[in-house]
Amino acid sequence: MNKQRVVVVHSSAIVQKGLADLLLHTCNVSVSQSISDYAEAKPVFRLKKTIFFIASQLILQDNNLFTQLKHKGNSVYLIADNAESTNPGIPCDGILFIADSLAEIQKKLSAIFPTILKNKLVASELTSRETEVLKLVAQGNSNKETADQLSISLHTVISHRKNICRKLEIKTTSGLTLYAVINNLII
Amino acid sequence: MITESMKMSDIIGKNILLISVLNRFGIKPGVGEKTLKTISSQNGIELKSFLAILNTYNSKEYFPENDDVDINVLVNFLKRTHVYYLNYTLPRIENLLRQLSAECPENKPLAMIEQYYFDYKKQLTIHIDYEETELFPLIVEIVKKQSKISENADYYSDKIQHEHVNVEDKLSDLKTILIKFLPAEVNENSANELLFEISRFEQELLDHARFEDKILIPKLIILLQTRQ
Numbered sequence: 276m277n278k279q280r281v282v283v284v285h286s287s288a289i290v291q292k293g294l295a296d297l298l299l300h301t302c303n304v305s306v307s308q309s310i311s312d313y314a315e316a317k318p319v320f321r322l323k324k325t326i327f328f329i330a331s332q333l334i335l336q337d338n339n340l341f342t343q344l345k346h347k348g349n350s351v352y353l354i355a356d357n358a359e360s361t362n363p364g365i366p367c368d369g370i371l372f373i374a375d376s377l378a379e380i381q382k383k384l385s386a387i388f389p390t391i392l393k394n395k396l397v398a399s400e401l402t403s404r405e406t407e408v409l410k411l412v413a414q415g416n417s418n419k420e421t422a423d424q425l426s427i428s429l430h431t432v433i434s435h436r437k438n439i440c441r442k443l444e445i446k447t448t449s450g451l452t453l454y455a456v457i458n459n460l461i462i
Numbered sequence: 463m464i465t466e467s468m469k470m471s472d473i474i475g476k477n478i479l480l481i482s483v484l485n486r487f488g489i490k491p492g493v494g495e496k497t498l499k500t501i502s503s504q505n506g507i508e509l510k511s512f513l514a515i516l517n518t519y520n521s522k523e524y525f526p527e528n529d530d531v532d533i534n535v536l537v538n539f540l541k542r543t544h545v546y547y548l549n550y551t552l553p554r555i556e557n558l559l560r561q562l563s564a565e566c567p568e569n570k571p572l573a574m575i576e577q578y579y580f581d582y583k584k585q586l587t588i589h590i591d592y593e594e595t596e597l598f599p600l601i602v603e604i605v606k607k608q609s610k611i612s613e614n615a616d617y618y619s620d621k622i623q624h625e626h627v628n629v630e631d632k633l634s635d636l637k638t639i640l641i642k643f644l645p646a647e648v649n650e651n652s653a654n655e656l657l658f659e660i661s662r663f664e665q666e667l668l669d670h671a672r673f674e675d676k677i678l679i680p681k682l683i684i685l686l687q688t689r690q
Contacts, residue, residue, distance in 0.1 A: 443638070447628065450635025453578045457571040457643050 280325040283309045284316045284333065285354055290373070294328060294354070301381045302388040323347045326387070331355035334365060341365055352387070401442060406460065408435040412448065413455035463524070464516050466499040466509060473498065473516070479662070483519050486542040487512065511535040519669050531677055533605050537598050540678070543670055544590045551663050552583055558656040562648045571643045575636070582632050589625050593674075597622070601678065604685045622679055626671040633664050 281298065283291050283306055291309040298304040310316040313333055320343065327344060331353040334341050344351050345366075353370045355361045361370055371383060401409065404425075411421040422432045440446055445454055455461050464473055470493040474480055481491065487507050498516075502509050514526035515536070559579055563572050597618070637660045644653050 445635045445638055446631040447635050449578065449581065449632060450639065453574060453635070453639055456574055457639070 279304075280307045280322065281305070281328070282307060282319055282322070282325055283328045284311075284313075284319070285309075285328070285330040286311050290330075290354060294371075297380060297384060298388075301384050304384075304388050320344060321347075322349065324349065326350045326352070328352045328354055328371070331361045331370070334367075335360070335362060341367070350387075401439060405435050405439050405442075408432060409439050409451060409455055410460050412436065412439075413452040413461050415452075464498065464513060464520055466497065466502070466513060468498055470496055470498055470501050477520055479665075480516065480519060482546065482666075483516065486539055486546060508532055508535050515539060515673075518672065526677065533601065533678070533681055536673065536678060537602060540670070540673060541594065541598065543666075544594060547663075547666075548587070548590065551659070551666070552586070555579070555656065555659055555663065556583070558652055558659065561652050562644075562656065565648050565652075566645050569645045569647075572645060572648075575639060575643070578639075579636060582636065585632070586629055589629060593622075601682055601685075604682065618679060618682055623675050626667075626675060630664065630667050630671065633660065633667065636660060637664065 281304060283294055285291055285294075288311065291311065295306040295309060298306060308319060310319060316333075320340065324347075327349055329351060334351075334353060341351060350368045353361055353365075353367050354373070355370055356373050358372075369383060369387065371380060375383070407425060408421055411424055412418075416424065418429055418432045418436070422429045425432070439451070443451070443454060445451055452461075470489070474484070474491065474493070484490070488505055489501060493501060496504075498513070499509065501507075502512050510530055511532045512535075514530040517524040518526055556579070559576050563569070563576055566572060637657065640653075640657060640660070
């Protein structure tokens with residue numbers, strides 16, 4: 276899941292829910308906050324390093340808003356009804372149109388969150404280090420014992436284990452052991 | 463949201479998975495045009511708890527208030543759920559696994575998966591047995607206000623929640639491993655049935671644990687605290 280904060284500001288509940296759903300399923304990104312009301316959104320506009328999806332009307336109504344957001348290092352994407360409802364002079368990071376097809380929207384969103392999508396796609400192969408950790412854990416070694424045998428820190432073992440579980444979609448030690456035995460990693 | 467004035471046939475029609483929940487209250491299909499309220503009173507079921515339990519199973523978003531469910535009704539329901547797991551679900555999964563192993567007796571992974579399943583079953587049975595012989599009687603006793611307990615409330619909360627996560631994760635691992643390693647020569651219908659059954663059981667366990675972790679245990683904690 277994303278660590279970056281994503282905020283949607285739009286008066287339409289359909290747009291809010293639809294965008295949140297698309298972000299989740301296309302990019303595995305969850306929306307931190309959805310706001311329908313401009314007044315309510317004011318405190319949120321003080322945030323830094325946030326990805327904003329904002330109704331284009333709000334930017335048109337308030338000239339300073341865009342500058343203010345960009346100034347704080349935020350990314351700003353507009354949600355516009357059509358090309359006429361945006362100001363071409365605004366150097367926003369991108370525009371989503373209500374009339375965009377599913378494929379167009381997905382393409383735009385994937386471009387915004389490329390690394391997250393990429394990680395998800397290449398997540399299946401274990402690295403050789405992870406395989407070594409898997410072997411030791413499957414043989415019944417504790418995290419501490421595994422760390423000692425590989426001369427790495429306990430923290431590193433735990434982080435390897437997390438990645439192994441995520442990549443294999445197996446959560447328990449007994450499940451990992453079964454997986455390792457079936458794959459002839461241990462005898 | 464399921465309400466008392468809805469027809470039972472509509473409720474079942476909309477979510478067929480509720481049948482096994484209804485069975486635990488002694489209700490079977492063949493419900494005619496009767497409403498939930500009528501059926502509930504004919505079967506001597508306490509309406510408010512019945513509605514809360516059905517709605518919890520029916521929708522992830524629904525969550526009953528603490529007072530919605532009578533603790534005795536809930537404990538009885540959970541006990542019948544255990545019986546269903548032990549007498550129906552587990553033997554069914556076991557039979558399907560045996561059937562698959564019989565089809566490819568030389569397949570080592572399948573034999574190992576079977577062994578994993580037996581270990582899992584043993585663990586689940588011990589867990590259920592603990593709840594039946596210690597936890598539930600304790601709760602019933604506390605509700606009757608007759609108990610003398612020395613244990614700290616956190617003890618129960620931690621123990622039960624930890625075991626639930628373990629029981630759910632191990633089952634989910636079984637499913638993942640079957641999906642990855644089922645040998646190509648097994649009968650696909652039995653293999654599908656096995657995967658459907660495990661997935662359904664996975665969902666059931668999640669719902670079941672929601673009742674225990676979110677209603678039963680908090681209730682126990684409140685009761686314990688008021689007595690200390």
